[in-house]
Amino acid sequence: MLDVLRLLRNKYMARDTVILECTEARKEGKPPSRYMASRNKKLQTDPVEKKKYNRFLRRHTLHREIKS
16 A cells, blocks of 8 residues: 555656746736646756736736746
8 A cells, every 4th residue: 555655656746836927917017817837847847838818918928937
């Protein structure tokens, strides 16, 4: 039983939770929208960038990873 738990823990250890913040909202004087996402630290070493919906601007904008 302990061996199974160790394998499961090792499988998910490389996965890291990051916060994505809108890049365009502050320029327009609106509050930034934030999303949580996960990434694999071993395979993806560069910061995460995704197009996500910003409800304050009512459109899809670029969201970048911020330091948490």
